[in-house]
Amino acid sequence: MNSVLEASAAPLASNQIRSTVEDELNATPFIDVHTHLFMPSLASLGAWGIDDLVTYHYLEAELFRSSDISPERYWSLSKREKADAIWRALFVENAPVSEATRGVIAVLSALGLSTNCPDLKEAREFFAAQDYRAHIRNVFRIAGISEVVMTNDSLDPDEAPLWESGAERDRQFHPVLRLDRILNRWPQHYEALASKGYKVDENVSAGSVTEVRRFLASWCETMRPVYMAVSLPDSLQYPEDSVRGRLFGEAVLPVCREFNLPLSLMIGVRYQVNPALRLAGDAVGKADLRSLERLCGGFPDNRFLCSVLSRENQHELCVYARKFANLMLFGCWWFLNNPSIVEEITRERLEMLGTTFIPQHSDARILEQVIYKWRNTRRTLAPILANSYQLLHDDGRPVTRADIRRDITRLFRTNFQKWTGVG
Ligand code: RAT
Numbered sequence: 172m173n174s175v176l177e178a179s180a181a182p183l184a185s186n187q188i189r190s191t192v193e194d195e196l197n198a199t200p201f202i203d204v205h206t207h208l209f210m211p212s213l214a215s216l217g218a219w220g221i222d223d224l225v226t227y228h229y230l231e232a233e234l235f236r237s238s239d240i241s242p243e244r245y246w247s248l249s250k251r252e253k254a255d256a257i258w259r260a261l262f263v264e265n266a267p268v269s270e271a272t273r274g275v276i277a278v279l280s281a282l283g284l285s286t287n288c289p290d291l292k293e294a295r296e297f298f299a300a301q302d303y304r305a306h307i308r309n310v311f312r313i314a315g316i317s318e319v320v321m322t323n324d325s326l327d328p329d330e331a332p333l334w335e336s337g338a339e340r341d342r343q344f345h346p347v348l349r350l351d352r353i354l355n356r357w358p359q360h361y362e363a364l365a366s367k368g369y370k371v372d373e374n375v376s377a378g379s380v381t382e383v384r385r386f387l388a389s390w391c392e393t394m395r396p397v398y399m400a401v402s403l404p405d406s407l408q409y410p411e412d413s414v415r416g417r418l419f420g421e422a423v424l425p426v427c428r429e430f431n432l433p434l435s436l437m438i439g440v441r442y443q444v445n446p447a448l449r450l451a452g453d454a455v456g457k458a459d460l461r462s463l464e465r466l467c468g469g470f471p472d473n474r475f476l477c478s479v480l481s482r483e484n485q486h487e488l489c490v491y492a493r494k495f496a497n498l499m500l501f502g503c504w505w506f507l508n509n510p511s512i513v514e515e516i517t518r519e520r521l522e523m524l525g526t527t528f529i530p531q532h533s534d535a536r537i538l539e540q541v542i543y544k545w546r547n548t549r550r551t552l553a554p555i556l557a558n559s560y561q562l563l564h565d566d567g568r569p570v571t572r573a574d575i576r577r578d579i580t581r582l583f584r585t586n587f588q589k590w591t592g593v594g
């Protein structure tokens with residue numbers, strides 16, 4: 172055995188555990204299993220730079236609490252003016268202590284930019300000078316991620332033609348076939364399928380179901396996604412005599428089996444409780460996870476990824492993962508992605524599932540957000556993981572650096588790779 176291997180196999184003293192966990196978290200390149208980022212050939216769809224960072228919809232929601240500006244007035248502004256309004260209200264007139272505002276500060280700091288300017292001039296100049304592809308590589312390096320998973324919509328009129336004309340692949344970006352328009356808003360979108368030659372109708376007759384299967388299969392061939400995905404309301408029911416209920420069982424899950432793809436379910440959104448806020452207008456509700464039980468139990472040959480938005484659903488979600496080996500939990504999503512809640516959920520998952528889950532994804536919509544979201548994940552997880560190893564050590568099992576490395580790699584890479592066949 173060489174000395175490096177010997178060192179990593181040596182039992183750690185109690186006071187070495189925390190720093191070893193921190194080292195290994197920093198040294199392991201993570202896979203970001205759900206984002207809204209786009210590979211360079213789809214760059215026209217993607218967001219990056221200071222104006223996009225500051226107008227992130229998490230920050231738009233916060234603007235209306237700290238400023239008198241009305242949503243109507245805000246939406247009438249240019250992107251630059253919106254960013255100026257948010258910067259003034261949330262970063263100049265107030266200390267940016269919320270998770271989303273602090274994230275912008277962490278990004279500016281990581282990129283060597285000043286964090287307390289009265290305006291965005293310096294940051295705008297910096298981003299304008301970047302070469303996009305080189306900037307992506309640099310951002311991934313700083314964030315400590317090797318690759319990200321995109322969210323790709325085959326019914327987006329701006330996105331679909333880019334895939335159909337053979338968008339150039341990038342090994343750091345994996346596609347995902349997102350199904351929200353089909354499963355959640357069929358009446359508004361079935362005509363888009365019809366216009367492409369699929370014989371579908373509003374009521375999803377038996378013939379329509381076959382045609383949706385054909386549509387999905389064709390997109391699996393074009394896009395070669397690593398999974399299919401859908402966000403779902405807190406009111407989700409399965410089985411259900413509805414468009415979604417029928418398409419789940421008779422179109423989506425069969426095509427997932429045919430192409431050996433997991434289906435990702437993101438459950439618990441209460442859509443548009445305040446439509447004036449647009450993307451920021453969604454809220455959260457506790458879901459009835461018996462529907463998830465029926466999906467996992469009823470389709471044992473399908474694999475599911477699942478993230479649940481309500482804090483109140485987290486414990487039962489862990490219980491279901493103990494019952495169904497075809498269920499992989501991932502991430503602390505959206506309103507859950509705050510250190511206090513991530514800490515609670517991750518402790519619970521480690522206690523109930525060991526290392527058989529994917530602790531976090533970034534959900535980044537703006538490229539540079541991966542810097543702060545992954546920095547925060549590492550910072551929040553270090554004491555939690557260290558505590559688990561400390562308890563193990565105290566209970567009599569020696570813990571080594573090699574153990575810690577294997578577990579962190581499993582949590583942030585191999586669980587996903589095995590589930591999807593990526594890498
Ligand atoms: O976290 C978010 O940005 C949400 O708006 C949603 O996009 C969510 O992540 C989703 O994928 O539906």
Ligand code: ZN
Pocket residue numbers: 205206207534
């Ligand atoms: Zn998302």
